[in-house]
Amino acid sequence: MKNYRLKIFCDFDGTITKNDVWMNSLVKFIRDKEKFNNICEELYSGKIGTRETLIRQLELVEDFSPEKFDEYLDMEEIDEHFKDFVEFCRQSRIDLVILSGGLDYYIDHILKRENIQVDFYSCRMNWNKESKKLKSEFIYSDEYCRACDTCKRNILIGNTNDLDNDISVYIGDGSSDFCVSGFADIVFAKGQLASYCWKNNITYFEYRDFSDIKNKLIKILDKNKLKHRQEAKIRRRDVMMGG
Numbered sequence: 097m098k099n100y101r102l103k104i105f106c107d108f109d110g111t112i113t114k115n116d117v118w119m120n121s122l123v124k125f126i127r128d129k130e131k132f133n134n135i136c137e138e139l140y141s142g143k144i145g146t147r148e149t150l151i152r153q154l155e156l157v158e159d160f161s162p163e164k165f166d167e168y169l170d171m172e173e174i175d176e177h178f179k180d181f182v183e184f185c186r187q188s189r190i191d192l193v194i195l196s197g198g199l200d201y202y203i204d205h206i207l208k209r210e211n212i213q214v215d216f217y218s219c220r221m222n223w224n225k226e227s228k229k230l231k232s233e234f235i236y237s238d239e240y241c242r243a244c245d246t247c248k249r250n251i252l253i254g255n256t257n258d259l260d261n262d263i264s265v266y267i268g269d270g271s272s273d274f275c276v277s278g279f280a281d282i283v284f285a286k287g288q289l290a291s292y293c294w295k296n297n298i299t300y301f302e303y304r305d306f307s308d309i310k311n312k313l314i315k316i317l318d319k320n321k322l323k324h325r326q327e328a329k330i331r332r333r334d335v336m337m338g339g
Contacts, residue, residue, distance in 0.1 A: 100261045100322040102313070104185060105252050105280070107268035108196040108203055108216070110287065114173045116270070117202050118153075121168035126156045139271065145243030146197045146272050147234060150219065154230045160223060162201075169205050177306035182212055184310050188317075193217065193255070195248040197272040199232060219245050248276035253332050263322050267309060279332050281325040282316075284309050299325065 109116040126132050132153060139149045185192040194216035196203055201221040207214065220233035238247040248266075256264040266273070266280035269287040277283050277293055283300040285293050293300040303309050316322060 100263045102188075102190045102265055102317075102322070103256055103262050104190055104192045104265040104267065105195050105248070105255075105276070106192065106266075107248075107270070107273050108194050108218070109198050110269045111267060112174055112178050112194070113206065114175065117169070117172050117206070118198055121165065121172060121202070122157070122199075124168060125158060125160050125165075126153070127158055128156055132156055145245075147237065147242055147245040150197070150232055150245050154232055157230045158228070160228045160230050162223065165202070166205065169202050170209065172202075172206060174206065174210060175306050177310070179210065179212060181306040181310050182214060184313075191255075193251075195246060195251055195276070197245040197248075217246055217248075217251050244272065244275065246272075248273070249279050249335070252276055252279055253335055256332060258324065258329055258332065263324065264328070265313070267303075279328050279335070281323070281328050284312075 106112065109118055123132065135144075135149055135152050138144045139146065182192065192214055194203065194214055196216060196218040198218055199221040200216075200218045203216055203218055207216070217236050220235050222231045222233060223229075224231070232245065234245050236246045236251060237244065238250055241247065252264055252266065256262045263282065264280045265282040265284070266277055267284040268277065268289045269285070271288055273285070273289045274292050277285065277289060277298055277300070278296070283293060283298060284303045285300040286303055290300065290302050292298075301312055303312070
């Protein structure tokens with residue numbers, strides 16, 4: 097019997113946090129809501145990717161203040177069951193990392209506020225004090241694909257060793273999770289991601305909060321039903337081989 101090992105990759109905005117922090121807090125520094133909404137519509141319709149979306153939306157930010165932003169961030173709530181889920185992963189020796197197309201500043205702020213220690217991959221926020229303008233560094237983007245700000249697919253594939261019987265789990269809720277969901281063995285989805293998985297025949301478990309995810313994983317582990325999703329395994333192999 098194979099000794100499979102779970103590796104969990106989790107979105108941040110709207111998944112760990114109750115709101116999309118970018119849409120809820122950072123948008124308060126944007127006055128031109130019409131332009132902002134038009135960019136969102138282009139993203140939702142598939143005309144542009146998350147990378148271009150972030151670049152164009154950050155250009156709309158005016159008079160950014162880290163101190164004021166911190167105040168907004170302190171009002172952002174996380175899923176009540178996420179801390180327990182982190183502890184479950186720690187006790188079960190399950191690797192857990194956060195993959196986000198958001199900005200490192202607010203992810204780090206919220207995790208530290210909640211005293212949660214989880215590694216994360218995200219975009220890097222740069223703030224020009226003189227102009228009070230924000231920009232983003234795409235430090236985990238794909239060299240050949242400019243659609244995503246953070247290439248969640250590459251990070252999941254690079255940290256899932258099929259030869260060591262790693263089983264990848266992805267947890268998400270939105271459009272930035274569409275691509276990576278096709279490469280994970282187990283997918284937990286809600287919101288836009290659940291609709292995408294359903295339309296694209298990607299097997300997934302729907303969830304409300306992290307207690308649902310924890311309970312489902314416990315059942316899978318207890319019944320020893322861990323296995324690779326063959327289509328995902330083939331897609332990971334094709335990417336690794338340059339296919």
